[in-house]
Amino acid sequence: MQSNAFIDRYARVFGRPQATLLQFAGLSEGEVRAKGAEVEGAGGRRWLDFGSFGMHLLGHRHDAILAAAHKSIDEMGLSTKILGNCAATGFVENLISRLPWNMDSVILGNTGCEAVESALKLAMIATGRRLIVSLENGYHGKSLAIASLGGGHLTEKLPPLIECRKIRAEDYDGLDRLLQSEEIAAVIVEPIQGEGGILAIPPPFLRHIGDRCHATGTMLILDEIQTGIGRTGRPWAGEISDFAPDIVVFGKVLGGGLVPISATAFRKKQVGSGAMDPIVHSSSFAGGTFATTVATAALETALAPNFLDRVTQLGDKALSSLQAVATSASFPAQARGAGLMIGLEVDSAERAGLIVMEAAKRGLLLTFCLTAPTVVRIYPPGVVSDEQLDQGLETITEALGATS
Numbered sequence: 001m002q003s004n005a006f007i008d009r010y011a012r013v014f015g016r017p018q019a020t021l022l023q024f025a026g027l028s029e030g031e032v033r034a035k036g037a038e039v040e041g042a043g044g045r046r047w048l049d050f051g052s053f054g055m056h057l058l059g060h061r062h063d064a065i066l067a068a069a070h071k072s073i074d075e076m077g078l079s080t081k082i083l084g085n086c087a088a089t090g091f092v093e094n095l096i097s098r099l100p101w102n103m104d105s106v107i108l109g110n111t112g113c114e115a116v117e118s119a120l121k122l123a124m125i126a127t128g129r130r131l132i133v134s135l136e137n138g139y140h141g142k143s144l145a146i147a148s149l150g151g152g153h154l155t156e157k158l159p160p161l162i163e164c165r166k167i168r169a170e171d172y173d174g175l176d177r178l179l180q181s182e183e184i185a186a187v188i189v190e191p192i193q194g195e196g197g198i199l200a201i202p203p204p205f206l207r208h209i210g211d212r213c214h215a216t217g218t219m220l221i222l223d224e225i226q227t228g229i230g231r232t233g234r235p236w237a238g239e240i241s242d243f244a245p246d247i248v249v250f251g252k253v254l255g256g257g258l259v260p261i262s263a264t265a266f267r268k269k270q271v272g273s274g275a276m277d278p279i280v281h282s283s284s285f286a287g288g289t290f291a292t293t294v295a296t297a298a299l300e301t302a303l304a305p306n307f308l309d310r311v312t313q314l315g316d317k318a319l320s321s322l323q324a325v326a327t328s329a330s331f332p333a334q335a336r337g338a339g340l341m342i343g344l345e346v347d348s349a350e351r352a353g354l355i356v357m358e359a360a361k362r363g364l365l366l367t368f369c370l371t372a373p374t375v376v377r378i379y380p381p382g383v384v385s386d387e388q389l390d391q392g393l394e395t396i397t398e399a400l401g402a403t404s
Helices: 002-014 016-024 063-073 086-098 112-127 153-157 172-180 203-216 268-275 289-302 305-328 349-361 386-402
Strands: 031-035 038-041 046-049 105-109 131-135 164-167 184-189 219-223 247-250 262-266 334-338 341-345 375-378
Touching (some): 046 386, 063 289, 086 262, 086 289, 105 112, 112 184, 112 262, 112 268, 164 172, 172 203, 184 203, 289 305, 305 341, 305 386, 349 375
Parallel strands (some): 131 164, 131 184, 184 219
Antiparallel strands (some): 031 038, 247 262, 334 341
C-alpha cells in the first residue's frame, strides 16, 4: 500500500505516464538513501545503481566527498559573488594543473548545459561568428538553445535557436567544406558520444577537426561532460597526441555524486578579454564554497592512479562479459565502450526499454541512451565490488533472456 500511495503522489506532481512506467518496472518505492553502488527505497528494497546518467562514478556518498562537504558546511556554502572565493580559486587551480591542453582559465557553472552555453558564448564573441558545427548523434544538453546542437526526439520538438550544421563522424569532406567558408564559430564534439550510443570518435578524425579548426580560425569545443574525470579509465577521453581543443567542458563526475557543478576551461589569450566579460557569464549559484570544495575532493579521488586502474579493470571485465552475452543472444546485439562507460546495442528501442525494465525488476538500475534508444547504457560506479559487478552482469544476462 505504501508504494502505491507514493506512486499516486508522484503521478499528481510529475505526471501519470511517468508514474505508470515506474510502476510497470517494479519501481514503486521512492528512493530515500544510498551508499556506494546501492540505492534503497522507502520500503527497504535495494537496487544496484549502474545508471544515474553518469553522475556516480564515485558512487553514492563516497567518504572523501562527504568529508569535504561536512567541512564546507561548517565554514561556508554559497559565494557572496562580490569577494573572491578561496575554495573556488583553489579548485580552478587544481583543475587547470591536471589538464593536458595548456588551459589557463575556467568559467564555473551548475550544469552541463551552462558549461556548453559558456563555451558557445566564448567562441561566438571571440570569432564574431554565429554558426556552429556538431556531429550527428551528438548530445550536449536540453536547454532551449543547446537542443539545437543535438539530435533525435528533443530536436524534433523544438525550434532551432542556434544555427547549427550537423555532419557525420568521419565526414572529412563535409567538415572541410563547412570550415572553408570561415563562417563557423565553433565545432563541438564528444570524444565518445554518450547519449548517441557510446560511439567513440576515431582519433584521426578528432585530429583532423583540430587541424582544420586552427587553420580557419574556428574554435574547437571538446565536450568531456560524460567522458571526463575518469569515467573511461583515463582522466580525459580526448587526451590524444597532436590534438589541442580550444575550449573543454566538464560536469557529471565533477560533482562527486553530491552536488551540481560544471566547468568550462579555455586559454585567455585565445578567446580575448571581450569574450570573458563577467557580466556575460556570471551566475548567482555557480562557484560557491560548498560545490567547489566537493569538486576538489572529486578530482583528487577520481583521478588518483589506483582509482583509474580500478575503473579500467572493472570496465575490461564488464565489457568482456557483455560482449559474450551479446554474442550468445537470440537477437542481434553488440557491446562496446571504454572503462565504465559501456553501451549494449540491441535490435530495437522497444527491446532496449524492456531490458531496462526487466533489470529494474531484478534489482539493477540501468538507462538507455537518449538519442540512440536502441542502446542500453551501463555505467557502474568505480566503487562497485567484484561481487556487485558480477551480480549486475548476471542480472543483465537474465534481463536479455527475458526479452527473447
